[in-house]
Amino acid sequence: MENQLENIIQQVWHKEKRNLFTFLTGAGISSDSGIPTYRGIDGIWVKGTQFHKPEEFGTLRYFRQHLEEVLQYSLFRKKMFENAFPNQSHYDLADIETQLQDRFHLITQNIDNLHRRSGNQRIYEIHGNNREIKCSNGCKEILELPTEIKGKNLDEDLTDHDKELLTCTQCGHWMRPNILWFDEYYDEKTNKKFSALKIAKNSGVLFIVGTSGATSLPIAIAETALKYGAFIIDINTEDNNFTDLIRNKKKCFNHPGKINRSIESDKNDY
Template structure:
């Protein structure tokens, strides 16, 4: 595996065109930080006796009918994210960015902000940012979540002040988290769809880490990189949708080890490559 990684990394580093090193991360990379996956059995907060599948609860349609419940869940997650700390994998990626500089790009499906807190700069958060809000009625401005609104425990309700701050000042409708829900389409403003596909087109190698490929933009990013001759490296603990997509391709490498171990190896290979170039 190491020899294959060395060959791929050195070849991409020496290219003049389509020479970006792109990393695509999902919930698996934050598992060591104690953040459960959204789709996992422990990954969705259940309020009271209501049980929801993520595809039902995590929708704009559900929010319109149950805005307070969705905001309680969002603020519960806010507290969880704030209490979590970036792990070794997040910091390895920061070191890799420091080595590669503008040839490094990180596309993440995660909304936990751990990559940014670790120090990553070239970051594209394609599922949005829950620390931002926008009007559910379509008023165009995107705002920061007011600092007065704090994270919640599971059994905490919204305060009257929370509710006031979560209403649009223009039209009075509920504000909503600036994230992508299951019944919504990717766009550039919130999800960087065109930017991430442009990066994919120019990527000599795409490292896929801790994500199964269950949403369509990550899969399209992978297909775009393959279409333009880039190599896909699937770093996950088990097979997934990406594996099925690339298994018959020549320009691929499938690695079934932990992200932190593989990223440390990748970092060391890149460091040696940069020094010797």
């Protein structure tokens, strides 16, 4: 497989068109940083005596019914992300970007900011991020979460000052995290949908790292890359939603194993 990877990288490097090196990452790449997956058992939100699955509370509908609770959870996640550190996979991707410059693109489903903290800049956060907020009533501006709003422990409620800072100055409605919830659709403004698909179309190779492809846009990215002739390298430890898509395809390969080790191996080929 290592010789195949080297040959693929050399082929893509010498192409004049559709020659981007694109990485699509998910929660698995942050697992070594101690961040649990959103859908896993650690993603269950416990409030009082109630246990909520992400598919229930991670929705715009639930937010409108339980505003403060969802914002409290978002600030709990903020503290978790701030206390985590990028791992070797993040730093390897930052190193690869340094080498490839504008031939490198990173499409991530993660909202944890670890790619940015490790040094990556050409990032498309297709599920939004935990750094920003926007009006839940549809006012257009996307804002940085005020620095005065701190991360919370599980048992900490919003303060009056938090509530003031989380009120839209244009319409008076609550602000919300700038992330994609389960009952929402991908768009360009928050999710860079069309930019991500354009990158996929112009990719020479797509590396799929630490994601099972449980949502529609990551699958569409892989389908688009495949349609326009890209190599696809699936770096995941288990079969996933990409497995059937790339099975028996001439330019698609599974590269199972530890994510850190796989990226480190690929990096040496650039």
